[in-house]
Amino acid sequence: MSLTLADARIATPEGVHDGWLTIEDGRITHVGHGPAPRTGHSLAGRLVVPGFVDIHNHGGAGGSFPTGEQDKARDAVALHERHGTTTMVASLVTGSVEDIASATSSLADLCDDGILAGIHFEGPYISKARCGAHDPKLLRRPDPGEFGELVKAGRGHVRMLTIAAELPGALDTIRTAAADGVIAALGHSDATYEQTIAGIDAGARVATHLYNALPPLGHRTPGPIAALLEDERVTIELINDGVHVHPAMLRLAYTVAGPERTVLITDAMAATGMGDGTYVLGSMEVSVKNGVARLVEGGSIAGSTLTMDVAFRRAVQQVGLSLAEAVEVSSLTPARVLGLDDTIGSIAVGKAADLVVMNDSLEVAGVMRRGAWITEP
Incomplete structure (x- = not known):
């Protein structure tokens, strides 16, 4: 036809x-x-x-990928499709090894069916000091063997791991990820500039939601943000919802990284496409007010209610990108990160x-x- x-x-x-x-x-x-x-x-x-490519998304339409519930996951994918996302990676959050493996195995079925483009482990190998909306009681020391077992649960569909480079065992786990064809992303980290460089040298190639859950830039202690921005091997994620990052800081990051190294993501959670109320992200209770998701305890930002069409529109209208630039950071560059730019x-x-x-x-x-x-x- x-x-x-x-x-x-x-x-x-x-x-x-x-x-x-x-x-x-x-x-x-x-x-x-x-x-x-x-x-x-x-x-x-x-x-x-071109259809938007979202490499960091926890759910929507009331469904949360970390639960592994397939019907709810399908609802989330359908919601984001209606907003233009035609390729999506399902992001999990910190949980017990058993729960992560179970959700991974379940979501792998949807990857087999072409509904999802892969699975992203955001945790449990992240910093307690920068864990944000992740349950600190469930954080773990990076272990290459344990990570390898989680990858096996995904039957070839685990695409990304967010990890804090400063943790004992992190560099070996990053090397294991790279060897297994899993993209290592640095984030939720309290690393120094030098520790971040070590993580990149070990094989990390993505910065998980740059600026968020990282120490701020300092002129004497530049920290991970400077290392991730200046290294041409690294592609940076940015949450363009007007809550996570000020447009001026988005422009700054884009000026340094350019369209070839910048990816817009949603970091969406279950409340996306729904009303305000109380939701769950992993094991954490989240309150959504005026579309902003925060932990009930502590008030940390807990993902977003963003869709990619809004991120795209804001990139042009608030950040000042041209249409061509907005297309590249919303579609082509994330496709390139996933190794799918020959087809999407x-x-x-x-x-x-x-x-x-x-x-x-x-x-x-x-x-x-x-x-x-x-x-x-």
């Missing part, structure tokens, strides 16, 4: 142009300029961007037809995944 989308503004890696594209068997077969050569589905001048992340011939149609206000008007409409414009 062939479908032509006509009368569109199309965001490709070469820029934004007026044109059309054709989709066959779930893939993009033609991308053209100007009027379409055949009758197609007119998008009336609306913008088409941009509008190009041969790639999957994962598309988001947006109006002039950069609000979602339609979403397509693998050539099938999730919401039709």
Whole structure:
């Protein structure tokens, strides 16, 4: 079956142009300029961007990935799909080894089905001093053997591990992760500048939600933020919800790292798409007020209620990125982090037809995944 989308503004890696594209068997077969050569589905001048890729997401629609409940996980994925996220990694949080393994095994089924793009362990190998919304009683010393068993539970679908570089055993665990094809991400860490560099040298390649759950920048003690920003081997995650990071600090990080090393994430939790109220993240009770999630005890920020379309829109309207830059940090760069940029992340011939149609206000008007409409414009 062939479908032509006509009368569109199309965001490709070469820029934004007026044109059309054709989709066959779930893939993009033609991308053209100007009027379409055949009758197609007119998008009336609306913008088409590649589907968003979210590499750090704990849930939504009342469902929390750390529970491992498949029906709730499907609900969360469906919610984020409607907001333009066509590729998603399910993030877990600190828990007992048994609970993490159980949730991982369950979510691996959804990875087998192509619903999820992988699993991310955010914890338990993180710093007690910077644990944020993670249960400090369940934090553990990094152990390469134990980590290897958790990876086995994922049957090849564990994609990322967040770890604090300063902990005993961390460097060996980072090396183990790299050898197993798991991306090591540094975060929830109280490391020094030098300890962070050691983690990068051991194989860490991502900064988990830069600025958050890390010591602040200091001009005499630069700490992990400076190390992660300046090292060209590292891609940085940023939560662009207006709560976690001020737009000025987002601009600062982007100025240093550029689009090739910057990834927008949601860090969304179960309350995303729901109303204010009380929710659970792992073993921790979370209160959501005015869309901001905080621990009931202590008040630490506990994930977000962000969706990727909002992060994208804020990147253009509040942070000042161009459309092309916002597309890169929302789609292509995260796809590259996952090693999937040959099939997703941009509008190009041969790639999957994962598309988001947006109006002039950069609000979602339609979403397509693998050539099938999730919401039709």
